Amino acid sequence: MSIVSIERCEDYEIENVYKVLKDIIENSDMPKVKNKTILLKPNILSDSKPEACITTHPAVLTALIRLLKEMDAKKILVGDSPGLHSPKFKPKKSKIYQVCKDEDVEWVNFHKKTKKKKIPFIDRKIAVTKTLDEVDFCISVAKFKTHELMTTTGAIKNMFGLVPGLNKSKQHVHNPTKKGFAKMICGLFSVSKTEFAIMDAIVGMEGAGPGNGDPKKVGLLMASNDALALDISQAIIMGHNPLDIPIIKYAIKKRLTETTKIDEITYSKLNANDLIIKDYKRIGKDTVPTQRPAPTFIADRCIRCKKCIKICPANALTLQKKKIVIDEEKCVRCYCCHEVCPAKAIKIK
Numbered sequence: 001m002s003i004v005s006i007e008r009c010e011d012y013e014i015e016n017v018y019k020v021l022k023d024i025i026e027n028s029d030m031p032k033v034k035n036k037t038i039l040l041k042p043n044i045l046s047d048s049k050p051e052a053c054i055t056t057h058p059a060v061l062t063a064l065i066r067l068l069k070e071m072d073a074k075k076i077l078v079g080d081s082p083g084l085h086s087p088k089f090k091p092k093k094s095k096i097y098q099v100c101k102d103e104d105v106e107w108v109n110f111h112k113k114t115k116k117k118k119i120p121f122i123d124r125k126i127a128v129t130k131t132l133d134e135v136d137f138c139i140s141v142a143k144f145k146t147h148e149l150m151t152t153t154g155a156i157k158n159m160f161g162l163v164p165g166l167n168k169s170k171q172h173v174h175n176p177t178k179k180g181f182a183k184m185i186c187g188l189f190s191v192s193k194t195e196f197a198i199m200d201a202i203v204g205m206e207g208a209g210p211g212n213g214d215p216k217k218v219g220l221l222m223a224s225n226d227a228l229a230l231d232i233s234q235a236i237i238m239g240h241n242p243l244d245i246p247i248i249k250y251a252i253k254k255r256l257t258e259t260t261k262i263d264e265i266t267y268s269k270l271n272a273n274d275l276i277i278k279d280y281k282r283i284g285k286d287t288v289p290t291q292r293p294a295p296t297f298i299a300d301r302c303i304r305c306k307k308c309i310k311i312c313p314a315n316a317l318t319l320q321k322k323k324i325v326i327d328e329e330k331c332v333r334c335y336c337c338h339e340v341c342p343a344k345a346i347k348i349k
């Protein structure tokens, strides 16, 4: 049975987060953690200050680690791999690395050891972190956010971080449509050993997510024994029909988890349908890449860091006369450039 537990949490004070997290975990059928090795996968899309709301808040991770220790977990690992970072990356700005040090758990560098895994639904191999072979299961510790390409990001999409670095943006070239990308994400999730999911929805992101939107107070913490059910709940709270979200639609079709119908979800605490935020700035829906707009570049905001050029999987960007120039014929509208731009210099119209 897919159980989602949602409770109010107004701020990131560690005592409050701990109390609410304990409550929702106790009410969402978490798998046994005693003597288990568990990988926690926060969302560290790009390492940035917690108040930017791009990353899972360190207080949520801290509280979760403390609870897992109290439940006698054998070993807790924390890891993620943003698209652009050096092989020695540590998430310092987001304070997630500090949490690992303070709570005495291991930060895992996904770049160190990878293994190619055959991914269902797309029938191709993708390199993922070998850490997966060392753990009993993973917990997706997601952030409540919009996503320019996939409409929302959530607990399922969060596990894309198991694919190290720039290998992720390459997947957009192989899977340029939303449906194709949703297939790949669902296939990857099916080999990710994710057995539980948490969502930091205390302050989420609205507008141009996942990297360039605005913080939005939602005031909730969410947990589920079913990542799909959690993502459906997020979509409902944002005001979507969940079936408009490509990953959710494909996951239901393929019976990725136990949730085969939206109204089958059991809400053990608050019900997502009573929590809809009417004025949430959502992403609209479109279906094929040619109908999606190409990104536009705002020259006077650009700091010429070239991060967009590095991450672009289609080699569609160049720096010419101190301006980023896009080749729209090459662009596959993946919006990876928009996700990594640190200066809000890229707009999706």
Ligand code: SF4
Residues within 6 Å of the ligand: 295, 308, 311, 312, 313, 314, 315, 316, 317, 326, 330, 331, 332, 333, 334, 335, 336, 337, 338
């Ligand atoms: S220009 Fe941006 S949206 Fe287009 S393919 Fe490159 S990274 Fe993706």
Ligand code: SF4
Residues within 6 Å of the ligand: 297, 301, 302, 303, 304, 305, 306, 307, 308, 309, 324, 337, 340, 341, 342, 343, 344, 345, 346
């Ligand atoms: S990532 Fe943004 S700031 Fe950096 S070069 Fe590209 S457009 Fe300019």
